[in-house]
Amino acid sequence: MGWKKSEMDRRSKRKDLPQKGYTQLLQGSRLATARVKEADVHVKHCFEIARAIKHQTAGEAITFLNNVLKIDSDRPDIRKKAAAVPFRLGSGNKKRKRSGPSMVGHRKGGIGPGRYPVKASRIMIRLLESCMENARHQYEDIDPEEMVITHCAAHRGTIKRGFTPRARGRASPKNHYRVNLELFLEDFSGVEDELEDDF
Structure with a gap:
């Protein structure tokens, strides 16, 4: 792709008031969207995956997430080929024992701290496939796997309250x-063709 990240951001989102249902304005040429509401996964895992796959094509993102899922295999040779998701968010304060990046093991490939969020990866794959299917219904002349992820976000939803009974009538x-x-x-394929025609 010959596009800069700032250019892709500028084409699909603005700093104005958001539309209902999405936190970003649905602004952009040949845009496809998808949402998942109230998914029972860790918001931090989804946030780190969203940061990792942003500005990739849909095909590249699905390939990356399938490589993350290899850690769940029974075969050791397949588990060794698993790709880790970089974990950047967190305080990393060892004295307070918070699970920041410094408390996460560094992974192969020079990515630094990383983990293998299997459950969140499965949810993200389903979200990507849903968005690609929406693109196929809207536009017949494009390949959804070549479409670029211009916006991917994870926001906290509602809290499902529960408790564990403890001794002496208490509960946690x-x-x-x-x-x-x-x-x-x-x-962005049509825009690239227009730029080639200008030159």
Whole structure:
């Protein structure tokens, strides 16, 4: 791709008020969108995956997430080929024992701290496939796998309250923090053809 990240950001989102349902304005040529509401996965895992796959094509992102899922295999030779998701968010304060990047093991490939969020990767693959299917219904002359991820976000959803009974009539909270995901795919192939015609 010959496009800069700032150019792709400028074409599909603005700093104005968001539309209902999405946190970004649905602005861009040949745009396909998809959402997942109230997914029962860790918001931090989804945030790190969204940061890792942004500005990739849909095909590249699905290939990357399938490589992350290799860590769940029973065969050791396949597990060795698993790709890690870089984990950047967190305080990394060892004295307070927070699970920041410094508390996460460094992975192969020079990515630094990383993990293998299997459950969140499966949700993201389903979201990508849904967005690609929406693109196939909207536009018949484009390849959804070549569309670029211009916006991918994970936001905290509602909290599913629960508790674990303890001794002497006490109870400990056991809450599920849900997450809302959104994804924009945009096709830049027509714009590249226009630029080639200008030169």
